Amino acid sequence: MHEAPDRLFTSLERYHFALRITEQGTIVSIGDGIARVKGLPSAAMEDILEFEDGSRAVVFALEPDNLSAILLLQSDKLTAGTTAYLSGTRLSIPVGAALLGRVVDPLGVPLDGGDVPECSGRRELESLSPPIILREFVNEPLIPGIRSSIR
Amino acid sequence: MREERRLSELRNNAEAAGISAGLQFTARLLERAASPELEAKLIDLALEDMRTLPSDQIARLRLACRDARPQVKVTSAYAVCAAQRQVVEQELQTLTDGAVVQFGEDSRLRAGLRISIGPWVLRANLADELEFFAYQVNHARSS
Numbered sequence: 171m172h173e174a175p176d177r178l179f180t181s182l183e184r185y186h187f188a189l190r191i192t193e194q195g196t197i198v199s200i201g202d203g204i205a206r207v208k209g210l211p212s213a214a215m216e217d218i219l220e221f222e223d224g225s226r227a228v229v230f231a232l233e234p235d236n237l238s239a240i241l242l243l244q245s246d247k248l249t250a251g252t253t254a255y256l257s258g259t260r261l262s263i264p265v266g267a268a269l270l271g272r273v274v275d276p277l278g279v280p281l282d283g284g285d286v287p288e289c290s291g292r293r294e295l296e297s298l299s300p301p302i303i304l305r306e307f308v309n310e311p312l313i314p315g316i317r318s319s320i321r
Numbered sequence: 322m323r324e325e326r327r328l329s330e331l332r333n334n335a336e337a338a339g340i341s342a343g344l345q346f347t348a349r350l351l352e353r354a355a356s357p358e359l360e361a362k363l364i365d366l367a368l369e370d371m372r373t374l375p376s377d378q379i380a381r382l383r384l385a386c387r388d389a390r391p392q393v394k395v396t397s398a399y400a401v402c403a404a405q406r407q408v409v410e411q412e413l414q415t416l417t418d419g420a421v422v423q424f425g426e427d428s429r430l431r432a433g434l435r436i437s438i439g440p441w442v443l444r445a446n447l448a449d450e451l452e453f454f455a456y457q458v459n460h461a462r463s464s
Binding site for chain 1: 444450
């Protein structure tokens with residue numbers, strides 16, 4: 171019934187102040203909406219990176235010494251040499267009734283000129299669909315957009 | 322089904338408001354409690370943890386230093402006193418096999434240390450702890 175607070179209280183019961191060790195990387199180049207980052211040895215595909223200027227990116231290619239990430243949010247201050255951190259999260263968006271009829275980007279930022287939707291939870295974009303028994307009947311078809319690519 | 326969703330949404334909103342209030346209260350409390358004395362205590366705790374780091378973590382830190390010879394950068398909210406600075410420097414040199422240690426200040430940490438060693442960051446400060454709590458909240462709510 172109240173799973174989220176229970177999970178939170180369980181993690182707080184185990185909490186004690188301790189030295190926390192995380193990773194950081196550095197942008198070596200930026201171009202065409204892609205940032206190449208050196209460092210972050212334990213980054214995985216689809217991890218979200220946070221940069222010190224507030225920009226954000228999602229990892230899409232891993233190489234022995236570098237990784238490449240698609241910029242989801244890019245500030246004017248983002249340059250080579252900017253520090254990058256692993257956020258410890260995957261791509262997720264706010265979910266809830268406030269999102270009905272809205273157009274948002276992959277981070278949940280409104281693209282329709284409206285206010286930021288006030289949602290109570292977040293869900294990963296890449297997650298399992300709910301079982302068919304939990305879904306409502308489709309009474310009206312939704313015609314999706316067309317994706318095109320140039321190779 | 323719709324009524325269930327509406328009730329679930331209301332419950333979620335109430336939970337979010339409660340957690341957000343708790344987080345704001347804690348942040349305000351710690352803002353007032355932050356001081357050089359608290360920082361000194363946090364540094365002592367960080368040193369204690371540094372001395373008991375698991376061997377595989379020490380190996381990863383040394384590997385980073387061997388490959389790139391990075392500068393170890395210690396950032397604190399307040400100026401660290403000379404005696405404690407010396408202990409921190411000694412401990413880090415032991416941990417990294419003699420890397421150069423540089424000290425700096427950043428009041429945004431509120432109290433405590435942040436240490437950069439190549440690709441690794443060692444965090445023992447109030448700002449990072451609050452951020453960690455906010456992450457735990459989001460994680461609990463989204464999983």
